[in-house]
Amino acid sequence: MTETYIEKTSGRWRGRVYTLVMLLGIGAVVACTVKEGFISPAGSTEGYFHSREIERRVDSIMRLLTLEEKIGQLCMYTSHHDITGPSTPIYTEDLIREGKVGAMFNAFTSSHNAYLQRIAVEESPHGIPILFGYDVIHGFKTIFPINLAMSCSWDTTLVEQVARVSAMEATASGVKWTFSPMCDVSRDARWGRVSEGSGEDYLLCGKMGAAMVRGYQGTDMSSDTSLVACVKHLAGYGAVQAGRDYHTVDITERTLRGVYLPAYKTALDAGAASVMTAFNEVDGCPATSSYYLMTDILRNEWGFGGLVVSDYTAIMELLHHGTATDSLSATAQAINAGVNIDMESDFYRQYLRLAVEYGYVNERQVDRMCRDVLRIKFYAGLFDNPYQNTDTIRERTAHKKDSYMQLSRRVARESCVLLENEDMALPLDPALNIAVIGPLADSRDDLLGSWRAAGDTLGVLSILDAMRERYPHITYAKGSPLMGDDTTGFARAREIATAADVVLMVCGESCQWTGEAASVTDISLPSIQNELLQVVRGVNRNVVMILLNGRPLELTSVVPYTCAILEAWFPGSNGARGVVDIISGEYNPSGRLTMSFPRRVGQVPIHYDMKNTGRPYTPDNPQQKYLSRYLFTPNSPLFPFGYGLSYTTYEYSDVNVEKEHYLTGEPIRITARVKNTGKIAGVETAQLYVRDVVGSVTRPVRELKSWQKVYLEPGEEQIIVFSLTEKDLSFYRADMTWGIETGKYDVWVGGDSNASEGDYFYIKD
Ligand code: BGC
Numbered sequence: 001m002t003e004t005y006i007e008k009t010s011g012r013w014r015g016r017v018y019t020l021v022m023l024l025g026i027g028a029v030v031a032c033t034v035k036e037g038f039i040s041p042a043g044s045t046e047g048y049f050h051s052r053e054i055e056r057r058v059d060s061i062m063r064l065l066t067l068e069e070k071i072g073q074l075c076m077y078t079s080h081h082d083i084t085g086p087s088t089p090i091y092t093e094d095l096i097r098e099g100k101v102g103a104m105f106n107a108f109t110s111s112h113n114a115y116l117q118r119i120a121v122e123e124s125p126h127g128i129p130i131l132f133g134y135d136v137i138h139g140f141k142t143i144f145p146i147n148l149a150m151s152c153s154w155d156t157t158l159v160e161q162v163a164r165v166s167a168m169e170a171t172a173s174g175v176k177w178t179f180s181p182m183c184d185v186s187r188d189a190r191w192g193r194v195s196e197g198s199g200e201d202y203l204l205c206g207k208m209g210a211a212m213v214r215g216y217q218g219t220d221m222s223s224d225t226s227l228v229a230c231v232k233h234l235a236g237y238g239a240v241q242a243g244r245d246y247h248t249v250d251i252t253e254r255t256l257r258g259v260y261l262p263a264y265k266t267a268l269d270a271g272a273a274s275v276m277t278a279f280n281e282v283d284g285c286p287a288t289s290s291y292y293l294m295t296d297i298l299r300n301e302w303g304f305g306g307l308v309v310s311d312y313t314a315i316m317e318l319l320h321h322g323t324a325t326d327s328l329s330a331t332a333q334a335i336n337a338g339v340n341i342d343m344e345s346d347f348y349r350q351y352l353r354l355a356v357e358y359g360y361v362n363e364r365q366v367d368r369m370c371r372d373v374l375r376i377k378f379y380a381g382l383f384d385n386p387y388q389n390t391d392t393i394r395e396r397t398a399h400k401k402d403s404y405m406q407l408s409r410r411v412a413r414e415s416c417v418l419l420e421n422e423d424m425a426l427p428l429d430p431a432l433n434i435a436v437i438g439p440l441a442d443s444r445d446d447l448l449g450s451w452r453a454a455g456d457t458l459g460v461l462s463i464l465d466a467m468r469e470r471y472p473h474i475t476y477a478k479g480s481p482l483m484g485d486d487t488t489g490f491a492r493a494r495e496i497a498t499a500a501d502v503v504l505m506v507c508g509e510s511c512q513w514t515g516e517a518a519s520v521t522d523i524s525l526p527s528i529q530n531e532l533l534q535v536v537r538g539v540n541r542n543v544v545m546i547l548l549n550g551r552p553l554e555l556t557s558v559v560p561y562t563c564a565i566l567e568a569w570f571p572g573s574n575g576a577r578g579v580v581d582i583i584s585g586e587y588n589p590s591g592r593l594t595m596s597f598p599r600r601v602g603q604v605p606i607h608y609d610m611k612n613t614g615r616p617y618t619p620d621n622p623q624q625k626y627l628s629r630y631l632f633t634p635n636s637p638l639f640p641f642g643y644g645l646s647y648t649t650y651e652y653s654d655v656n657v658e659k660e661h662y663l664t665g666e667p668i669r670i671t672a673r674v675k676n677t678g679k680i681a682g683v684e685t686a687q688l689y690v691r692d693v694v695g696s697v698t699r700p701v702r703e704l705k706s707w708q709k710v711y712l713e714p715g716e717e718q719i720i721v722f723s724l725t726e727k728d729l730s731f732y733r734a735d736m737t738w739g740i741e742t743g744k745y746d747v748w749v750g751g752d753s754n755a756s757e758g759d760y761f762y763i764k765d
Contacts, residue, residue: 049273049305049306049375049376049379050305054375054378054379055375057378057383058371058374058375058378061126061128061374062367062370062371062374064126065126065370067353067356067363067366068099068100068353069099069100069125069126070366070367070370071100071348071349071352071353071366071370072095072098072099072100072101072102072349073102073128073370073373073374074102074335074340074341074342074348074352074366074369074370074373075095075100075101075102075103075341075342075346075348075349076101076102076103076104076105076133076309076341076342076343076344077092077095077101077104077105077344077346078104078105078106078344079092079104079105079106079107079112079116080106081106081107081108081109081112092104092116093116093119095349096116096119096120096123096124096130097119097123097124098124098125099120099124099125099126099128100349101120101130102128102130102131102341102373103130103131103132103133103177103309103341103373104116104130104131104132104133105132105133105134105135105177105179105343106133106134106135107132107134107174108132108134108140108170108173108174108175108453108454109173109174109395110172110173110174110389110390110391110392110394110395111390111392112174113132113173113174113175113389113390114174114387114390114392116130116132117129117130117132117174117386117387117390120386121386121387128374128377128383129377129382129383129386131176131177131228131373131376131377131380131382132174132175132176132177132389133175133176133177133178133179133230133309134170134175134177134178134179134453135178135179135180135451135453136166136167136170136175136178136179136180136216136227136453137178137179137180137182137196137451137453138150138162138166138449138451138452138572139162139165139166139169139408139452139453139455139572139573140166140169140170140173140175140399140453140454140455141169141173141399141400141453141454141455141456142165142166142169142399142400142401142404142405142407142408142455142572142573142574143408143448143449143452143453143455143572143573144162144165144166144407144408144411144412144572144573145411145412145415145449145569145570145571145572145575146195146196146449146450146451146514146550146569146570146572147181147182147195147196147197147198147208148186148194148195148196148197148198148199148550148551148569148594148595149412149415149416149568149569149570149571149591150162150198150208150411150415151197151198151199151204151205151208151594152199152415152416152417152567152569152591152592152593152594152644153411153414153415153590153591154204154591154592154594154685154707154709155414155709156207156208156210156211157211158410158411158414159208159211159212159215160211160212160214160215161215161407162212162215162407162411163180163181163211163212163213163214163215163216164215164216164218165404165407166178166215166216166227167215167216167217167218167225167226167227168225168398169398169399169404170227170453170454171224171225171226171227171388171389172225172389172391172394172395172398172399173389173395173398173399173454174389174390175227175389176227176228176380176382176388176389177227177228177230177274177380178216178227178228178229178230179230179232179276179309180212180216180229180230180232181208181209181212181213181229181231181232181267181272182196182197182209182232182233183197183198183205183206183209183231183232183263183264183266183267184196184197184205184232184233184236184237184238184260184263184278185197185199185200185201185202185205185238185239185259185260185263186199186200186238186595187200187238187239187595187604187605187606187607188238188239188240188242188243188604188605189243189523189551189552189553189595189597189598189601189604190242190243190244190519190520190521190523190551190601190604191238191240191243191244191245191519191551192245192450192513192514192515192516192517192518192519192520192550192551193237193238193245193514193515193516193518194238194514194550194551194552194595195449195450195514195515195550195551195569195570196450196451196515197238198263198594199593199594199595199641200594200595200596200607200608200609200641201594201607201608201609201641201704202259202260202262202263203262203703203704203705204594204704205263206262206263206264206265206266206267207266209231209263209264209266209267209270210266210267210269210270211270212229212267213229213231213267213268213270213271213272214270214271216228216229217229217271217272217273221273221379221380221381222379222380222381222384222385223381224381224385224388224389224391226380228273228274228376228379228380229267229271229272229273229274230272230273230274230275230276230309231264231267231268231272231274231275231276232275232276232277232278232311233276233277233278233279233280233287233311234264234275234276234277234278234287234293234294234298234308235256235260235261235264235278235282235287235293236249236251236256236260236278236280236282236287237249237278237279237280237287238260239251239255239260239280240280243519243520243604243605244519245516245517245518245519246279246280246517247280248280248281249278249280249281249282250283251282251283253283253736254697254732254736256282256283257732257736257738258731258732261297265302268302268304272306273306273307273376273379273380274306274307274308274309274376275294275298275304275306275307275308275309276308276309276310276311277290277293277294277308277309277310277311277314277339278311278314279311279314279317281321285323286314286317286318286321286323287314288310288311288314288315288317288318288334288337288339289318289323289324289330289333289334289337289339290337291336291337291338293337294308294337294338294339295337295338298338299338305372305375306372306375306376307340307341307372307373307375307376308338308339308340308341308372309339309340309341309343310334310339310341310342310343310345311343312343312344313343313344313345314343314345315330315331315334315339315342315343315345315347315348316330316345316346316347317345318330318333318334327347327350327351328351328354328355328358328360329360330345330347330351331347331348331350331351331352331355331361332355332360332361334347334348335348335352335355335361335365335366335369336360336361336365338369339369340369340370340372340373341373352366400458400459400573405459405573405574406574408572408573408574408575408578409574409575409577409578409581410578411572411578412568412571412572412574412575412576412577412578412579413578413579413581413582413587413589414578414590414591415569415571415578415591416566416567416568416569416571416578416579416582416589416591417566417567417589417591417592417593417643417644418564418565418566418567418582418589418591418644418645418646418647419555419565419566419567419597419639419643419644419645420559420562420563420564420565420645421563421564421645421647422563422564423563424647425502425542425544425563425564426544426564426566426582426583426585426647427582427583427584427585427647428471428502428504428544428583428584428585430470430471430472430584431473432471432473432500432501432502433473433475433499433500433501433502434467434471434473434474434475434500434501434502434503434504435474435475435476435477435493435496435497435499435500435502435503435504435536435540436463436464436467436474436475436476436477436504436506437476437477437478437479437493437496437497437503437504437505437506437532437536438478438479438480438505438506438507438529438532438546439478439479439480439481439482439506439507439529439532440463440482440506440507440508440548441462441463441464441476441478441504441505441506442462442463442464442465442476442478443462443548444457444460444461444462444465445457445460445511446510446511446548446570447460447462447463447511447548447570447571447572447573447575447576448460448511448570448572448573449511449514449515449550449569449570449572450511450512450514450515450516450518450550450570451515451516455573459573460573460574460576461574461576461577462576463506463546463548463568463576463579463580464476464506465576466576466577466579466580467504467580467583469577469580470580470583470584471584475496475499475500476496477489477492477493477495477496478493479492479493479505479532479535479536480493480528480529480531480532481528482509482510482526482528482529483510483526483528484526484528485528486528487528487531489532490531490532490535493532493535493536494535494536494538494539497535497536497539497540498539498540500540501542502540502542502543502544503536503540503542503543503544504544504545504546504583505532505533505536505543505544505545505546505562506545506546506548507525507529507532507533507545507546507547507548508525508529508547508548508549508553509548509549509550509551509553511550511570513549513550514549514550514551514570515550521601522554522601523551523552523553523554523598523601523604524553524554524555524556524557524601525553525555525557525558530557530558533545533558533561533562534561537561537562541563542563543561543562543563544562544563544564544565544566544583545558545562545564545565545566546566546568546579546583547565547566547567547568547569548568548569548570548571549567549569549570550569550570551595552593552595552596552597552598553597554597554598554599554600554601554638555597555638555639556599556600556638559638566579566582566583566589567591567593585647588646588647588648588680588681588682588683589644589645589646589647590644590646590682590683590684590685590709591644592642592643592644592685592687592751592752593639593640593641593642593643593644593752594641594642595607595641596608596637596639596640596641597637597638597639598637598638599633599634599636599637599638600633602630602633603630603633603635603637606637607641608637608640608641608642608701608702608704608753609700609701609702609703609704610700610701611698611699611700611701612698612701613628614628615627615628616628617629617635640752640753640754641704641752641753642685642687642704642751642752642753642754642755643751643752643753643754644685644752646678646682646683646684647678647680647682648676648677648678648679648680648681648682648714649676649677649678650674650675650676650677650678650682650684650712650751651674651675651677652672652673652674652686652749652750652751652755652757653672653673653675653757654671654672654673654719655670655671655672655747655748655749655757655758655759656670656671656672656759657669657670657747657759657760657761658670658671659761660760660761660762661761661762661764662761662762662763662764663763663764663765664726664740664742664763664764664765665726667723667724667725668723668724668725668761669721669722669723670688670721670722670723670724670747670749670759671719671720671721671722672686672719672720672722672749672757673717673718673719673720674686674710674712674717674718674720674749675712675715675716675717675718676712676713676714676715676716676717677715678714679714680714681711681712681713681714682711682712683709683710683711683712684709684710684712684751685707685708685709685751686707686708686709686710686720686749686750686751687704687706687707687749687750687751687752687753687755688704688705688706688707688722688724688747688748688749689702689703689704689705689747689748689749689750689753689755690702690703690705690724690728690729690745690746690747690748691703691745691746691747692729692731692741692743692745693743693744693745693746694743694744695731695733695741695743696733696734696735696741697732697733697734699731702746702748702753704753705722705724705728705729706722706724706728708720708722720749722749726739726740729745729763740763741763742762742763742764742765743762743763744760744761744762745760745761745762745763746758746759746760747759747760747761
């Protein structure tokens with residue numbers, strides 16, 4: 001094995017391994033066996049990243065390292081290229097030289113990363129390469145729509161392509177590891193980070209996460225165009241109380257396992273090599289010090305053999321959580337829980353050796369943690385080719401290629417959701433006089449959303465620019481700021497709105513209002529934008545609104561004053577053209593919401609798969625007071641999960657479960673007929689929902705189980721076939737075992753979570 005290893009290794013490293021072989025003689029052969037202490041108690045490293053060959057290579061390095069050098073592999077620092085959190089001024093170059101840095105993040109140019117890599121490989125005692133991480137969340141240079149938007153395409157193949165392009169671009173600029181996908185199920189629109197995830201449903205979040213993992217990592221993680229994926233934030237970050245970022249998470253074990261964990265697990269099953277801890281606590285224990293999450297569940301139950309990185313300074317934050325008395329115990333808690341890499345706290349470097357000396361941490365745990373890091377570095381091909389991402393020539397031509405920008409446009413148009421379209425107000429005829437009005441109409445920067453990595457506005461068109469490309473008769477007025485009370489622009493807006501055939505308003509949120517540390521208590525449009533809408537509507541009834549924003553908004557006061565609303569999210573580098581493809585009718589909108597839009601913020605968290613309660617409200621007894629309902633607002637959202645209009649219409653019929661009775665384990669076949677009843681071709685997303693009518697514990701009123709996208713010409717119909725397995729219907733039963741239950745199941749197939757065409761079946765023993 002040593003020979004293979006040596007052959008593939010850089011010169012400096014080669015010398016070291018030869019020396020090792022000579023010194024240890026037969027010992028080197030002994031090093032081929034997997035060491036005791038590496039295999040977890042359940043022996044579960046099998047499954048993910050288990051290769052004898054790589055374990056041998058890891059062994060050969062472990063033998064060379066001192067305790068301090070092992071700890072070095074567990075330390076990660078930010079480069080000051082980009083700052084994504086509070087940072088400590090640490091002189092990292094010296095630390096790299098001493099072998100005390102295993103990973104860096106926020107360094108993202110081939111030349112800078114090559115410079116740092118050279119110090120690690122050629123000047124540090126053992127020449128172990130650095131793993132360079134970065135938040136490549138929805139694109140690197142070519143920015144794609146925000147993740148919440150992309151999820152509205154319900155197209156995992158498309159999302160996989162986005163991740164592949166992101167990997168091609170980022171790896172050309174020195175990056176080898178992305179802190180993505182975020183698989184946090186998000187049900188509270190007040191939370192700014194809903195923009196980074198795939199919405200409220202765990203099946204969809206998991207499938208989107210898995211698609212991203214496949215796209216980033218490709219089929220071979222060691223390829224110089226592959227990024228190591230990181231599933232985050234384990235666990236339950238989306239459930240922060242009242243939508244306030246970093247806040248407490250207090251959910252039951254059943255909800256944790258049944259709703260939040262499956263999405264991470266699905267993405268990990270796609271082969272993700274790393275996991276990031278969440279900032280929040282779960283059941284009183286900060287995720288970053290949770291042995292239960294990071295070892296019991298992740299490693300022992302799921303068999304994960306990759307690495308776990310803390311979130312930004314999350315180990316230090318154990319002090320604020322109040323579960324660690326001092327830095328030493330915070331360090332011990334995190335490493336003992338199974339957190340391999342300390343992101344930016346600088347606690348492992350300062351305190352881990354001491355924690356071992358005091359007996360708070362067994363050195364074998366440090367070994368285990370270090371092995372995980374080295375293992376992933378091997379899988380990532382870093383030992384064989386540490387400079388794989390530092391080719392400055394490749395970098396020069398790697399970004400914003402035409403095909404990438406085309407993809408950005410395509411994804412944008414497939415992510416937009418048409419919320420309203422009274423009397424077919426859209427699409428707009430090219431002959432019309434159109435007044436483009438609104439605080440976001442001429443913004444380029446906002447289109448990129450938050451977490452735009454190395455993205456910039458070079459070559460980015462605003463919605464106004466893109467409208468001018470397509471429509472000859474355009475006037476423009478900003479009308480108002482995004483927020484505040486400056487009404488001086490109203491007069492000009494009124495003037496051009498009066499003269500126009502149609503007003504196209506571009507309103508919404510600043511991109512700074514979403515993402516991390518961007519929670520809000522009010523999700524409606526700021527009052528100045530509502531006033532502007534009133535002013536415009538006062539002189540022109542044909543108001544079409546394009547919304548640019550990163551969370552579900554409260555649109556109750558907007559709907560009555562608009563004839564069409566297109567939810568365009570933050571659509572990315574070439575997003576404006578994608579949006580105008582819809583405005584002009586070149587593309588028939590097909591996006592579907594992956595988060596419910598409430599009528600009032602007071603309804604959140606609101607999601608389609610709620611429980612029935614003991615006093616369910618039904619529209620046929622609206623006068624009844626003592627029901628689970630609000631006094632002045634319906635329970636239902638304004639726009640439900642799965643919803644989105646098209647320029648055509650679809651009709652569902654003949655929803656049919658093949659048999660009435662099934663034995664446990666038998667596949668269940670469901671068919672439905674869907675027809676395009678309108679005049680133009682379109683893509684429909686047919687969604688399958690199931691309700692387990694009676695369970696040993698209460699069950700959601702419906703759950704998404706599958707979906708299919710179908711292209712239909714006008715008048716065309718298709719029979720869609722779904723197949724459900726026992727696994728699809730399994731859940732955590734009363735005794736917390738996971739499995740199916742007998743009894744009746746209701747089924748619906750339709751274009752959103754309110755689908756009314758259905759059937760039923762029974763499961764028998
Ligand atoms: C975020 C992570 C991110 C990390 C590194 C943290 O503040 O929570 O999602 O990956 O910073 O930038």
